[in-house]
Every structure is written in structure tokens, then in C-alpha cells.
Amino acid sequence: MSQHHHLSHRGCVRLVPIFNHLTEEQMDEIMQVVQSTTYEKGELIYRAGETSEVLTIVNKGNVRIYRLSDSGKEQLVRILGPGDFTGELALFNETVHEHYAEAMVNTSVCQISRASLQGLLEKYPAIAMKLLQTLSSRIDESEQQATRFSTESTDQRLASYLVDLMDPEGKSDVVVLPMSQKNLASYLGTTPETVSRKLKELEEMNLIKRLSTKKFKILDEDNLLFLD
Amino acid sequence: MSQHHHLSHRGCVRLVPIFNHLTEEQMDEIMQVVQSTTYEKGELIYRAGETSEVLTIVNKGNVRIYRLSDSGKEQLVRILGPGDFTGELALFNETVHEHYAEAMVNTSVCQISRASLQGLLEKYPAIAMKLLQTLSSRIDESEQQATRFSTESTDQRLASYLVDLMDPEGKSDVVVLPMSQKNLASYLGTTPETVSRKLKELEEMNLIKRLSTKKFKILDEDNLLFLD
DNA sequence: CGAGTGCTTGAGCGTACTCAACGCTTGTGG
């Protein structure tokens, strides 16, 4: 892990939705309390059980957030891209991390300490509002995910996931899987074998059409959401 | 639904963890922007798809928060008691509610409008920090729940749930189910039949002992977490 | 070219769901 302090991490701050309503001067102020760091592919940014003093914002690259269940099985919680952040639990609650954050490729992040963030929140309540916004929609996503696990069949979860991937404008009905089927299986709470089989089934039902390994065309969005 | 404006809703404000670090004067200020409302047993406080301008804090009673999956099945997300709040998604993101909130018994709540809350957050950043704390631990709980659904068997989920119910001091190994087995099944993503069977199994394995319909004594906490 | 990884396909099996019936408690009305 190497440390940088060149000005280019301004790009990081600029990217982050929770900051993007600020003026130039405010951005400058934030940049001064932000630390830029890079992680190699496969490196762990933090692990469950560790404490932490920082909020981590992805600048470039991807970070895999996953959990281990009580019995030791791994589940992919989400994948962070540029502008996404993580570490809020340990930061706000001063407790330990409950999941693992692993760089999927060489990744550069910006980190901001608890004290600095607290200062910013006091000075700029708008940032707090943005944070509250982001966290509350994350609760929503996570609860939706939980509901799907508990009430829907594997087919339905996979199908719903494909529909969620479609861009909301609806201008394109082609989706690209943002991860391997192995990771997708972990995210959907199933196995790679089942993902493979179900994708084939959906294709045989003429609901989707495989264009390439990771590219699919959605043929019948409505019926994808109402399987059986 | 009836409206009250008597001073007793101060009790409400006092109860809420996000406000409990404030001075008397600040509490008075908050009380002035808080609206007290009561709901009959079974009444819906809001439903999915509705917009809302308020954060709702439970004063007395219980509120069932549940979701419907895409295919129409219901899942219990959580049960609110005095001091818990809900409605943050619609409030902060100005979107529609994604779940239903139903009074389980006659319930009194306090509601605070978006504008008022925003004002408070700007004036008292400590409230924002409390909110961020609460939301981030809710994310954690929800993700843990999702992970359990996706990686653990029904036995394990039930067993983990019983262990979670134990009070953290560990002074008592007797737990009381806070809901019916029907609701518990919905919360755990299974059926009432299976809950009944699994509880019996756990008892036969000498891991728990049934004391009454809803009361169980935990005999072997460690093995409850490592079934199979 | 061989090793490694990811995806596919097959066969067998176990968990938990569905449907159905019955016992038990609770509350309501005759």
C-alpha cells in the first residue's frame, strides 16, 4: 500500500456524490483533509473485526464488499465503483467492521478521518443530508435484497437482478453482467452451477437472449418479473 | 386517526435515542415542531408507493414494517418499539415508501416534517451524527440478515435469531419471542410449519428448552451457532 | 503447450415447501 499526496486526488473529491454540490473553495478545503491511498489487486482495505478511523471513498477501480456468515460461508454484499464509499459503520458507531473490503483490481481511494468528517458535517450540514440520503437508500437496497432472498426463488432473484441491471431510461434492453458468474452466484445466494442452469432456462423460455458471455438482451421484461 | 397537541408528547422526544443528548431548552425547541398522532391496531401508518413529508417516531406501542416482494409475498422487515423511527427513505430521498408500516396495537407516534428536521440538523449537527449512527447500524443489521438468508439453513437462521434475542449482558439465558410464530416465520423467510418443526428439533437436540408458548431457555449457546 | 480459471452439464440427494387435517386457545354471540 503506497501513500500519495499529489493534487490529482482532487479528482476523487469531485467524483463523490456526497460532495458534488460544493463550491470550488469548499472542495479545496475538503482536499486538505483527504488522504489518497492505493491498493493492489487482491489487497484487503479492511477486514471484519478491525476498527477504523476513516471513511473510504473509491477513486478509481473496484472494491468487493463481502461478509462471512456465522458458519463461515461468504456472501458478496456489493461492489463499489468510483464515487462509492464504505466504512461508515466503524466510523460512526466506533465499532469494528462487519465485513471485508477487497480491491478487485488496482484501486485508488481517498480516506477521510472521523475528526475531519465530523468537522465538515458541522460546517456543511448539506453534506450530512447527502450522507443520510445515501445511507437510507442503501438500507432500502439491502432490505430489498433480504426480502428477495427470503421470499423469492432462485429463478426470480436472477430474473429480478437482470431487470434491475437495465438502465432506468429504458433506452437499451441489453445488460452486461458487472461480475463473474461466481461472484453473481455469491451475490444472489446461490451457486455458479445454478446460475448457469437458470440463465439457460430463461433463454429457453425466450425471456432473454445471450449475446456474449456477459451480455444479455432482455426480451420480455414483464414476464421476467412474474415467473411461474 | 386522531390528532393531539397536549404536552405529553414530550415523553416521545425524550425517548428517542437520536435526541437524548440534548439540553432541556433544545428539547423544548424540538417539541414545538413535533406532531403527535395515534393509530388504531391494524391501521396503516403508510404504505409502499406513498410519498411522505415526515419522519415517524414510535412513542408507545409497536409498528410492524413489512415488504412485499415482486411476486407479492410478504416479509417482515422489523418491528418498531418506543424510540424507534421509520420513514427515512421517503424523507431524505424524496421518493416513495418501499414498505408498509402497520400499527400492531394501538400506537402513538410523533412525526417531524422534512423542513423541521432539516432545520434541526443544521442547528445541531450532533443530531445528524446520531442519525448517521443509527442508519449505519441498520444497514449492518439488514446486510447481516441478507447474508443469513443467502448462506445459512433455516435451522441456523432460527438458532442465530434465538441467540440474538438473548440479552447481551448474558445475565439471563431465557428468551421470549417478541412475535407470533407466524410473524417469526415471515421474518426468517420460512413457514410457520417449519418454525414449529425446527423448534422441536432444537429441543430434541437439547440445545433449548421450551418453558411456555413463547418462552425458551437457551441451554447451549455455542452449539446453536454451529449446527451441523 | 500445459496450467489455471470460469462456465457448462449430469446424476443423486436432502431440505424445506405445499397441502391437509387436527388440537388448542380465545373471544363472541345466542
Next chain:
DNA sequence: CCACAAGCGTTGAGTACGCTCAAGCACTCG
């Protein structure tokens, strides 16, 4: 006060969905 309905919990039998294990194939990279 008893009768009956309604809801919850229990138990049983049958079924199916998805997991495990295993082998084979395609593609990439050293």
C-alpha cells in the same frame, strides 16, 4: 354459560427446488 367460529400451532405425507460432487469444455496466460 355454553357453543361455535376463528386463529395459531402442530403433525403428517408427498414433492420439488436447488445443492453437492464430479467430469468435461472453452479460454487465457505464462
